[in-house]
Amino acid sequence: MTMIKCIVISVLLTLFKIETYFSKTAIERIINDGYPAESHHIQTEDGFILEVHRIPGNKSSKGVVLIQHGFIASSESFLCNGAHVSLPYQVYQYGFDVWLGNFRGNTYSRNHSSLKPDSRKFWDYSFHDHGLYDLPAMIDYILKYTKKKSLHFIGHSMGTTALLVLLSENPKYNKKVKSANLLAPVGYISNSISPIVRLGCPLLGSTYFQIPNTFEIFQQGTYLEYLLSHNCQDDSCSLATCRLILSLNSGTSSHTNESLCNNILETNPAGGSSKQFEHYCQWFRKGAPRKFDYGILKNQIFYNRTIPPEYKFEKINVLIYIFYGNADYFVTPVDVKKLLHRLGNKVKRVIYYDEGKFSHNDFMFANNVDTLVNGVVLENILESV
Ligand SMILES: *[C@@H]1O[C@H](CO)[C@@H](O)[C@H](O)[C@H]1NC(C)=O
Ligand SMILES: *[C@@H]1O[C@H](CO)[C@@H](O)[C@H](O)[C@H]1NC(C)=O
Numbered sequence: 001m002t003m004i005k006c007i008v009i010s011v012l013l014t015l016f017k018i019e020t021y022f023s024k025t026a027i028e029r030i031i032n033d034g035y036p037a038e039s040h041h042i043q044t045e046d047g048f049i050l051e052v053h054r055i056p057g058n059k060s061s062k063g064v065v066l067i068q069h070g071f072i073a074s075s076e077s078f079l080c081n082g083a084h085v086s087l088p089y090q091v092y093q094y095g096f097d098v099w100l101g102n103f104r105g106n107t108y109s110r111n112h113s114s115l116k117p118d119s120r121k122f123w124d125y126s127f128h129d130h131g132l133y134d135l136p137a138m139i140d141y142i143l144k145y146t147k148k149k150s151l152h153f154i155g156h157s158m159g160t161t162a163l164l165v166l167l168s169e170n171p172k173y174n175k176k177v178k179s180a181n182l183l184a185p186v187g188y189i190s191n192s193i194s195p196i197v198r199l200g201c202p203l204l205g206s207t208y209f210q211i212p213n214t215f216e217i218f219q220q221g222t223y224l225e226y227l228l229s230h231n232c233q234d235d236s237c238s239l240a241t242c243r244l245i246l247s248l249n250s251g252t253s254s255h256t257n258e259s260l261c262n263n264i265l266e267t268n269p270a271g272g273s274s275k276q277f278e279h280y281c282q283w284f285r286k287g288a289p290r291k292f293d294y295g296i297l298k299n300q301i302f303y304n305r306t307i308p309p310e311y312k313f314e315k316i317n318v319l320i321y322i323f324y325g326n327a328d329y330f331v332t333p334v335d336v337k338k339l340l341h342r343l344g345n346k347v348k349r350v351i352y353y354d355e356g357k358f359s360h361n362d363f364m365f366a367n368n369v370d371t372l373v374n375g376v377v378l379e380n381i382l383e384s385v
C-alpha cells in the first residue's frame with residue numbers, strides 16, 4: 001500500500017513539476033564529509049557554463065583524476081557512500097587531485113552565455129555534445145589549471161560514452177588521457193532490458209515527442225526530494241521508492257547497499273535532455289553507435305549521407321580498463337562484449353562482476369564498493385601513473 005501511494009505521488013509530482021526542494025549541494029556534502037572542496041565554472045566552446053567540483057590535492061599530488069557521472073546524474077552521485085568509501089575520497093586519499101565533472105543540463109550546469117533552460121534550444125544536445133564540447137572544455141581547463149599534460153579518467157555509464165565519442169571524434173585528446181577506467185561502459189545498448197529503455201524509447205519515438213521538440217527530463221528537485229521530505233518520512237516508503245527507481249534503469253541487485261537510499265534519492269536523478277535519451281534509443285533500435293539520426297533529409301544536410309556515420313572507436317588510443325556487471329539492465333554483458341571487440345588491444349584489463357546480481361549502479365552503490373570497485377580502479381590508475 002505504502003509503495004503504491006509513493007508511486008502515485010511521485011508520478012503526479014513529476015508530471016506537474018510541483019515545488020523544487022534541494023537538499024545539500026555537492027560542495028556542502030564534501031565539506032561535511034571532512035574534505036576540502038572547490039567549485040570551478042568552465043565555459044564550453046558553444047556557451048554552456050559547467051560547474052565542476054574539485055577535492056584539491058596538494059602540489060606533490062600523484063596526478064589529476066577526472067571522475068565523470070552518467071545519464072541523468074551529477075558529481076554528487078559518487079558522494080553517496082559517505083565520508084570513507086566514496087570513490088572520489090578514496091582517490092583523494094591516495095594522493096590524487098580529484099575533479100568531479102558535471103555535464104551541461106544537470107543540476108549544476110544549467111547556465112549558458114545566452115540560452116535559458118526554459119528554451120527548447122538549451123536542451124538540444126546529446127552525449128555527442130558532452131563528448132565534443134563538455135569533456136574537452138573540462139579537460140583543457142583542468143590541465144591548464146594544474147599545469148599537467150594529461151589526466152586519469154574514471155567514467156560511469158554515459159560518462160564513458162562521452163569519452164568514447166571524444167576520443168574517436170577528436171583523437172588529439174588521446175594524448176591528454178593517461179588511463180580510462182570505464183564503469184558499465186555504454187558503446188552498444190541494443191540488448192538493453194532496462195524498463196526505461198524498453199518502455200521509454202517507444203514513447204519518445206512517438207510523434208508527439210519528435211525531435212526537435214527537445215525538452216528537459218528527470219529534473220532534480222521536482223519530485224523525489226519533495227516526496228521524501230514532505231510525504232514519505234517513514235523508511236519503508238523511501239526504501240520502496242528507492243528500489244523502484246533503481247530497478248527501472250539499473251537492474252535488480254543483490255549488492256546495492258540500501259542504507260544509502262536516502263542519499264541516492266536526494267542526489268538522483270539530476271536531469272538531462274530528451275535528445276540525449278533519444279540518441280541512446282536510436283542505438284537501442286538500430287544497434288550501431290552512430291551519430292544522431294535526424295531523418296533522411298536532414299541527415300543529408302548534416303552528414304552528406306542519409307544514414308548517420310558511425311563513431312570511429314578504432315581511433316581511441318588510451319589505456320582502457322573495463323568494468324561490467326552480470327545483472328546490468330541498461331548495458332548488458334552482451335553489449336559490453338561488442339564494445340570490447342571494437343576496442344581490441346586498447347583494453348588493458350577487464351573486470352567482470354558475476355557474483356549474485358551486480359547491476360548498473362552498483363559501481364557506485366554496492367556494499368563493500370571500496371574493495372570491490374574503488375580498490376581495483378586505484379590499482380589500475382597506480383599502474384598507469
Ligand atoms: C601532499 O601529498 C602527498 C602525497 O599524497 C602526501 O604524502 C603529503 O603528506 C601531502 N602533504 C600535505 C601538506 O598535505
Ligand atoms: C550565468 O552566466 C552568466 C554569463 O557568464 C553570468 O553573468 C551569470 O551570473 C550566471 N548565472 C548564474 C546563476 O550563475
Ligand SMILES: *[C@@H]1O[C@H](CO)[C@@H](O)[C@H](O)[C@H]1NC(C)=O
Nearest residue numbers: 299300301302303304305306
Ligand atoms: C558528399 O558525398 C558525395 C558522395 O559520397 C561526395 O562525392 C561529395 O564530395 C560529398 N560532399 C561533401 C561536401 O563532402
Ligand SMILES: *[C@@H]1O[C@H](CO)[C@@H](O)[C@H](O)[C@H]1NC(C)=O
Nearest residue numbers: 081082257259260367368369
Ligand atoms: C552501507 O552503507 C552504510 C551507510 O553509509 C555504511 O555504514 C555501511 O558500512 C555500508 N555497508 C557495507 C556492507 O558496505
